[in-house]
Amino acid sequence: MTQHRGKTGPDANVTADDVATAAGVSRWTVNRAFKKDASISPRTRDKVMEAAQTLGYVPDLRAASLASDRSNLVALLVDDFANPHKLVMMERLTRILRKHGWDTLLVNTLDRDDTGHALLNASQRRVDAVILIGIQFDDETLAAAQHARRFRKLIIFARTSQNPDTISIAVDDVAAMTEIADYVRARGYRRPFFLAGPRTVSAHLSRKETFLSRWKAHFGTEPESAEVPAYDPILAEAVVTEVLGNRPRSEMPDVLVCENDALAIGAVDVIRHKLGLRIPEDIAVTGFDDVPQCRSPNYRLTTYRQPLTEMAEYLVEVLESSEERDFDRAFTGCLVPRESA
Amino acid sequence: MTQHRGKTGPDANVTADDVATAAGVSRWTVNRAFKKDASISPRTRDKVMEAAQTLGYVPDLRAASLASDRSNLVALLVDDFANPHKLVMMERLTRILRKHGWDTLLVNTLDRDDTGHALLNASQRRVDAVILIGIQFDDETLAAAQHARRFRKLIIFARTSQNPDTISIAVDDVAAMTEIADYVRARGYRRPFFLAGPRTVSAHLSRKETFLSRWKAHFGTEPESAEVPAYDPILAEAVVTEVLGNRPRSEMPDVLVCENDALAIGAVDVIRHKLGLRIPEDIAVTGFDDVPQCRSPNYRLTTYRQPLTEMAEYLVEVLESSEERDFDRAFTGCLVPRESA
DNA sequence: AAATCTGTTGCACGCGCGTGCAAACAGCGT
DNA sequence: ACGCTGTTTGCACGCGCGTGCAACAGATTT
Incomplete structure (x- = not known):
């Protein structure tokens, strides 16, 4: 493929093909260079990375996701923003998810009836999992979600749930x-x-x-x-x-x-x-x-x-597992005595 | 295209093609039915929607984004989760963005040096814009972001910035x-x-x-x-x-x-x-x-x-504009006197 | 030196949808 | 019935990358 684009700046839509010609390898080798455990020689990888650097190439995760049917994206559904603990949970979850290469779609579930739309939203982005840290998710809603789901996992975080199709990661x-x-x-x-x-x-x-x-x-x-x-x-x-x-x-x-x-x-x-x-x-x-x-x-x-970090790490483990077992798990936290009681 | 998939449940990967054959129309008509201002007759649309409903079809925004080069996704970069106001901003922004059809990628920027990685993250998802509501974004960081940007707009929300390549939506x-x-x-x-x-x-x-x-x-x-x-x-x-x-x-x-x-x-x-x-x-x-x-x-x-709602609405306006003008804007809030002073 | 092995590279095809245009169609008046 | 207009529908091609396999080179063994 020749450079059919006029621009060479970072705004130009640089693809792996462009990097390939620049580095004198095939497109597939370029993508391999960006893949973690790919089989590629260090020398070629360096060559590719250098070319990518100068061209300003960044892999397109949309295309990757489309081709591989794995998005490395989760939707985080939240509805009660008045609770300050939500801020803590969001911080912890996004931090640990990102550490492991997962991105987070934050979905603000307006009210009870909106949950279905929120899930639809998530579906359209083909998230790999949906994580609920809100409160307005009764079993009825969950059942509907299960029925229409296009995501592999539905995780209830920091809250127990009896629903068998749901993964509950919470404190005991x-x-x-x-x-x-x-x-x-x-x-x-x-x-x-x-x-x-x-x-x-x-x-x-x-x-x-x-x-x-x-x-x-x-x-x-x-x-x-x-x-x-x-x-x-x-x-x-x-x-x-x-x-x-x-x-x-x-x-x-x-x-x-x-x-x-x-x-x-x-x-x-x-x-x-x-x-x-x-x-x-x-x-x-x-x-x-x-x-x-x-x-x-x-x-x-x-x-x-609650041992939030530990719970979040376990969440990642669940996300990355391809088994079909029961992932429910209850953690043990610790009482923190202070002067109020 | 014949139904080459065994499953018919909601887990099956139902595509527009499947809906098309079910509804007796072409694939393009199916996608038109899901598009807001598309030219399609009400009758056909109903027919398509019904078929989609029973098959459990949901359009794939990854593919749509890939083909159209518009993701309707923004990245929200946050770093100081200790500030309770961030919770308010996140709630307001996600709510109003979603109301207008925009999804939000929440990126937790760990520290100053991590901002570059966070922006890279956003680039990989090909977000249409990046919104910063954190604090650790100095002009140096912004310059780097501008250089390597693969997103159209870089918006500083609720904070003023002198940077000319940046859009600042804030209170005066x-x-x-x-x-x-x-x-x-x-x-x-x-x-x-x-x-x-x-x-x-x-x-x-x-x-x-x-x-x-x-x-x-x-x-x-x-x-x-x-x-x-x-x-x-x-x-x-x-x-x-x-x-x-x-x-x-x-x-x-x-x-x-x-x-x-x-x-x-x-x-x-x-x-x-x-x-x-x-x-x-x-x-x-x-x-x-x-x-x-x-x-x-x-x-x-x-x-x-601060008039957060108004600011968020303006933010959407900026996102949806294709002009190349100066979008910076300072809003006027109101003093709220209470007993503390 | 030939045979084997391991690590590395190249490629055909498909993922699901948008764009822009051409073809088909319905509705209207004469 | 005819042409005209405006609406509705169909389609070729491409978006950027992953999968699985075949081809290849260099290193190792016999």
Whole structure:
């Protein structure tokens, strides 16, 4: 192929063919030079790379993906951007995925009904897998996704799921919440209140039910609880205000066990600034996730840390495996005691 | 083309050809049915769509992009995930981009030296544009990006840049900081302290310099300032502690003007919990960005809100324009006064 | 020196769709 | 029924690269 393009600058559409003629090899050798474990002599590779460098050649992953039917692309579906932990997860996932050569398509799932469109979006790009780190994915949605799927794997990250067609990479909620319950009990608290997230979430069920049943098993009474419609500190504020707002001191709980930090943070703010109570002297608070704010001198939140890095590394392992086994896995995190409880 | 594939389930690789034979039309008509403003009769389109539905066909955007040289994909480069405002920006951008049919590749730029690799990543996917919302992009990096670029547009979002090859969509920092300075002065504060972010950032320069010079123009003295190495509340805590930690009350500033909310939040926490001072009675604080936390009863931060939605809509407009004009644009936000100042 | 082996290089074909144009078609008035 | 106009449909070719195999050269053995 001759240089049928006028331009020679970096804007020109340099293809492997151009590099091939420049380096005096075949096009296939050029592409081999860019492939990791390809069979090519070091000398040729250097020659090719040099030519590529001067021409400004960069392999086209669209074409590669089209030809190989492997995109090395995953879609990350997120819907609750109000939860600060999402920022942590996105950072960790994108970093580790990229380290292993995977690119990430970020899809903002507007609402429940939009999930189908989001999945369609992902399909059109022929992603190799879809990773869900949102909350609005009930089993109905997942079933639809499974039916129409054009991607090999559907992974629920940081949340357990019973769905058999789905891969769940999460922390062991039962073990974690049991540890929290025992910690709360050991610290002498006796009137806990559980602040839960939206009920569509299975993690919700595990955590809340685990705590309640664990407590009941010990003391025979089931603690109070309330439900926040989303993992949003602002909404948590509203719910806590409503539930505890005009309650006499004598009927106040002595510890607020929150399903995660997003709720706990909202709760802390309300308890201090609207109820005028001290933490932990009047009411203690626990969270879940160990978001960065927990370390702040303002919150000092007792919480539970998920091994996100380890989980992300395992995720990559799952992505790169071609087996057809059951990839579900529950990790164990660690309780992080701080001054809030 | 006959159905040379055994499977008929959704896993099968259904192509436009398959739909074509099923609907009794040509392949091109099938693709036309999926194209927005294509010339096709409603009847045929329905017929095609129905066949596509039952076969589970979804157009392949890789192939479309390859053939048309337009990917409808942008890369979003982010590096400072510690800044909560990034979460807001990511939510807004992905939402509005998707509304207009653009997909987003999220690239986590690990550090300064990694930016080149990140841009290479984007090039390989042949994104139509790269959007930077990080901080570690100095002019040197940008120049390199320009040189080796395989994307049409390089957009700096929510940050001004002098680089002529770059499109900057941001708030007018000078106007904004002038407004803040005037507000602070009007509220009677007289001993301001400016808390700035890393010096690589041009927004930094605008905001800090604007505030300092505006103040000097009025009172003849240049306020104190300190610099935090990243937009991270935790690091802001450290710097504020170091700078104000053991300073007698008489020498304390009466207002801490922060370059953005990430710094302001860290500052508020330290002032209350380590210095034991009240806000705003002892020290007032102002921020920039109006992140969700600002509304919390704990912060009630006086800040400045950028018109993110409007900016994102303009971004789309820029993406879809084929002109070669100067797209730089500065927006005007609004001051949001709260109890912190 | 011939035979063998290992590492390296070249190539036909296909991945699924867009572009631009030509052919076919329907609708209208005379 | 005829031509005319505007709409709808079909098609050749190319986008850039991967797969699997055949051909080849140099190094090693017999």
